[in-house]
Amino acid sequence: xxxxxxxxxxxxxxxxxxxxxxxxxxxxxxxxxxxxxxxxxxxxxxxxxxxxxxxxxxxxxxxxxxxxxxxxxxxxxxxxxxxxxxxxxxxxxxxxxxxxxxxxxxxxxxxxxxxxxxxxxxxxxxxxxxxxxxxxxxxxxxxxxxxxxxxxxxxxxxxxxxxxxxxxxxxxxxxxxxxxxxxxxxxxxxxxxxxxxxxxxxxxxxxxxxxxxxxxxxxxxxxxxxxxxxxxxxxxxxxxxxxxxxxx
Amino acid sequence: xxxxxxxxxxxxxxxxxxxxxxxxxxxxxxxxxxxxxxxxxxxxxxxxxxxxxxxxxxxxxxxxxxxxxxxxxxxxxxxxxxxxxxxxxxxxxxxxxxxxxxxxxxxxxxxxxxxxxxxxxxxxxxxxxxxxxxxxxxxxxxxxxxxxxxxxxxxxxxxxxxxxxxxxxxxxxxxxxxxxxxxxxxxxxxxxxxxxxxxxxxxxxxxxxxxxxxxxxxxxxxxxxxxxxxxxxxxxxxxxxxxxxxxxxxxxxxxxxxxxxxxxxxxxxxxxxxxxxxxxxxxxxxxxxxxxxxxxxxxxxxxxxxxxxxxxxxxxxxxxxxxxxxxxxxxxxxxxxxxxxxxxxxxxxxxxxxxxxxxxxxxxxxxxxxxxxxxxxxxxxxxxxxxxxxxxxxxxxxxxxxxxxxxxxxxxxxxxxxxxxxxxxxxxxxxxxxxxxxxxxxxxxxxxxxxxxxxxxxxxxxxxxxxxxxxxxxxxxxxxxxxxxxxxxxxxxxxxxxxxxxxxxxxxxxxxxxxxxxxxxxxxxxxxxxxxxxxxxxxxxxxxxxxxxxxxxxxxxxxxxxxxxxxxxxxxxxxxxxxxxxxxxxxxxxxxxxxxxxxxxxxxx
Ligand SMILES: Cc1cc2nc3c(=O)[nH]c(=O)nc-3n(C[C@H](O)[C@H](O)[C@H](O)COP(=O)(O)OP(=O)(O)OC[C@H]3O[C@@H](n4cnc5c(N)ncnc54)[C@H](O)[C@@H]3O)c2cc1C
Ligand code: SF4
Ligand code: SF4
Ligand code: FES
Numbered sequence: 019x020x021x022x023x024x025x026x027x028x029x030x031x032x033x034x035x036x037x038x039x040x041x042x043x044x045x046x047x048x049x050x051x052x053x054x055x056x057x058x059x060x061x062x063x064x065x066x067x068x069x070x071x072x073x074x075x076x077x078x079x080x081x082x083x084x085x086x087x088x089x090x091x092x093x094x095x096x097x098x099x100x101x102x103x104x105x106x107x108x109x110x111x112x113x114x115x116x117x118x119x120x121x122x123x124x125x126x127x128x129x130x131x132x133x134x135x136x137x138x139x140x141x142x143x144x145x146x147x148x149x150x151x152x153x154x155x156x157x158x159x160x161x162x163x164x165x166x167x168x169x170x171x172x173x174x175x176x177x178x179x180x181x182x183x184x185x186x187x188x189x190x191x192x193x194x195x196x197x198x199x200x201x202x203x204x205x206x207x208x209x210x211x212x213x214x215x216x217x218x219x220x221x222x223x224x225x226x227x228x229x230x231x232x233x234x235x236x237x238x239x240x241x242x243x244x245x246x247x248x249x250x251x252x253x254x255x256x257x258x259x260x261x262x263x264x265x266x
Numbered sequence: 267x268x269x270x271x272x273x274x275x276x277x278x279x280x281x282x283x284x285x286x287x288x289x290x291x292x293x294x295x296x297x298x299x300x301x302x303x304x305x306x307x308x309x310x311x312x313x314x315x316x317x318x319x320x321x322x323x324x325x326x327x328x329x330x331x332x333x334x335x336x337x338x339x340x341x342x343x344x345x346x347x348x349x350x351x352x353x354x355x356x357x358x359x360x361x362x363x364x365x366x367x368x369x370x371x372x373x374x375x376x377x378x379x380x381x382x383x384x385x386x387x388x389x390x391x392x393x394x395x396x397x398x399x400x401x402x403x404x405x406x407x408x409x410x411x412x413x414x415x416x417x418x419x420x421x422x423x424x425x426x427x428x429x430x431x432x433x434x435x436x437x438x439x440x441x442x443x444x445x446x447x448x449x450x451x452x453x454x455x456x457x458x459x460x461x462x463x464x465x466x467x468x469x470x471x472x473x474x475x476x477x478x479x480x481x482x483x484x485x486x487x488x489x490x491x492x493x494x495x496x497x498x499x500x501x502x503x504x505x506x507x508x509x510x511x512x513x514x515x516x517x518x519x520x521x522x523x524x525x526x527x528x529x530x531x532x533x534x535x536x537x538x539x540x541x542x543x544x545x546x547x548x549x550x551x552x553x554x555x556x557x558x559x560x561x562x563x564x565x566x567x568x569x570x571x572x573x574x575x576x577x578x579x580x581x582x583x584x585x586x587x588x589x590x591x592x593x594x595x596x597x598x599x600x601x602x603x604x605x606x607x608x609x610x611x612x613x614x615x616x617x618x619x620x621x622x623x624x625x626x627x628x629x630x631x632x633x634x635x636x637x638x639x640x641x642x643x644x645x646x647x648x649x650x651x652x653x654x655x656x657x658x659x660x661x662x663x664x665x666x667x668x669x670x671x672x673x674x675x676x677x678x679x680x681x682x683x684x685x686x687x688x689x690x691x692x693x694x695x696x697x698x699x700x701x702x703x704x705x706x707x708x709x710x711x712x713x714x715x716x717x718x719x720x721x722x723x724x725x726x727x728x729x730x731x732x733x734x735x736x737x738x739x740x741x742x743x744x745x746x747x748x749x750x751x752x753x754x755x756x757x758x759x760x761x762x763x764x765x766x767x768x769x770x771x772x773x774x775x776x777x778x779x780x781x782x783x784x785x786x787x788x789x790x791x792x793x794x795x796x797x798x799x800x801x802x803x804x805x806x807x808x809x810x811x812x813x814x815x816x817x818x819x820x821x822x823x824x825x826x827x828x829x830x831x832x833x834x835x836x837x838x839x840x841x842x843x844x845x846x847x848x849x850x851x852x853x854x855x856x857x858x859x860x861x862x863x864x865x866x867x868x869x870x871x
Binding site for chain 1 (some may be wrong): 306307308309310311312314315362365366368369370371373375376378379380381382398399401403404405408412413415416423446475476477508509510511512515516621624625628629630733738739740741744782783784785787788789790791792794
């Protein structure tokens, strides 16, 4: 057992600073374990979110040594411990307290997306027939645990704060899951182009790099959605074609 | 007393896991005003962690399956002290509830002919669990959440209920605080549904999160409702054990469903030597037959690794005790061995068990496609909970309903894997429906301002109390977890449980005196003090009920009463708060099963 130094951001919306703590660390510990230990030993009121401690719920997002991470899946032995470990809240969203931020905007952004609208059932018992190969891609998107780490790093939100114009990568992943769902009949392209602002994404791929679920956000979700929007709105042949086919 | 914000709802639902969400969707579909409260953010409830699948007799993989088989599997798994009516409703309605999820956008893994795929699980005769790899809970909660947010339900996230209000005998609302600011919210409601989940934080080694402090159990108990079956705690056979910091994290039964085997340190599949009589006819004779079952051979019987959880957990404990355990005090769970049988095993494992692969890789530095895992039992689920009517889910307090893990009856002495997710849907739907009906039929209620003030004062009391250097709320919680783990765990005896009760008594006194530092804004130290009261209540209920049941059955194993007793098979144990505030334990007789259901059980063998 050895003691390790941690610098944890303490404060609220009015301001705050890094405070130093030190606690025993042992084999296999993750950052969240250390936070819990510090909470129990010397900072009872240290605020953080967590639920599953296994990378499944997306609650424990934070910036560990400046990197956006799930605290429960970040092992201490992956980090240089000599200099101590810095833990800060994710930066894009307003601070509530310590490591807890106000992520409610993400829920509102998602609510703007038109819900699932399936075609009538194929079978009498109300079920549908579709195949694994039809849903492999959709299942990739549905792995999203809503940790909002991708939202946190997207410069459109982090630097430019275009929250009213752009729903962000995780909501685009959700849109892609609906749009590519084999049963869905809703049309979300106009919203994507206008209200949900897909055009603001300039494909920097920062979101993909931080996704703990390894969802290929940019290549598999955003780019195909962009292509659909382009086909509809900027390609005259496609536009006429879609009008014709929709009428029939 | 400071002011509080007031919210008026026809139906208030406490808990936004699968059960609460399903109940909320149902209640709001009747046009009533529905409020939904949860301690965490929406979509983060325990249900999100469920891995293996949802049990429903869809008969997509084996056409011999139907509700009768599911019913009889559930009763057998529960050692026949389940509420048979609930088990019947559950088995009958689960397929519709699963298909409904598909209609709301869930994307289950598919069979070759394009239907919902089903997998094998312990205690289920046929492959029955609809699933999405090993992240079924995520699929389920996200589907309900995404459907629910467009239904006009008022969602209160990160709000914790601390007290239920009553108008005479009838429930009339709840007092809660918001975690962000620590301010009070009072909910007026004509009906209240509890869907708060389980109590797993009462034990040291657990697969459960901080939320599982038995709040719903304690709220109901304090409001005068009966609890039932509290002695039955499910210890899941396979939790991670190494490294120490991951101890307790679940390893889904899906690993065994996909062919994973349990081995001791001699490399023996020890379960073959330990098959209970009433499962002999359903269990494979040898490894070869077990593998054929995994591949879907309909003439083969299931491997012993897929016996019920109570039994597998006890066999693991025995192997460890008798010196045949793994280096870190567990046994081995091997899925890599299927390479001998399958050409594309590595890819198959990663596709069917992606989060297990990731979890071990990341947290234990182990590649499950190459090496065996080390596993041991972990506290997982509570069969016991609020006593409710089977058809309506209403408790003994008028207007108070309960469903999901905090409700009870369907599982009896042991739950089958996969039956929780289906129970959330089936009984959640019913709770929502009948709570809405109750609200419409019975109309308005009144709340008592004095009762509200008292609840607020009690919630704030920790700020006026000192925080001892040794023995803050977290440490009291650890002490309780140690006592429950060591004295009321997988193997129990009367004398140890008496000791546990003494300890619980001491800790209750400590908890009354322990304070919280800091202010009311998002203060986990304060929240932990408040949760502690609930944990102590449910721990006492578990220990007292376990002492009362003088036999071994399902999840309860007592060395001082190692046999199952026919007499005890006629009762459920109930817990109620007495007029003097002390905990009263009673027995209620199990209603006789109608002949046609008995007939089904006999037929299914
Ligand atoms: C790791 C793991 C894997 C599992 N895998 C499976 C599986 O494959 N198949 C299966 O059938 N079952 C499985 N289970 C069991 C199953 O997931 C749970 O029993 C089930 O999800 C419980 O659902 P629920 O709706 O009752 O409660 P939860 O989903 O736990 O929700 C409880 C809700 O109540 C809220 N709450 C609690 N207290 C309060 C309060 N005081 N005030 C306000 N809100 C409150 C919480 O915030 C939360 O929203 C698994 C369990 C675990 C832990
Ligand atoms: S690729 Fe687009 S969405 Fe992703 S971080 Fe860059 S700009 Fe944002
Ligand atoms: S897409 Fe990935 S990073 Fe973004 S919220 Fe979902 S899981 Fe998190
Ligand atoms: S606690 Fe659930 S993802 Fe970290």
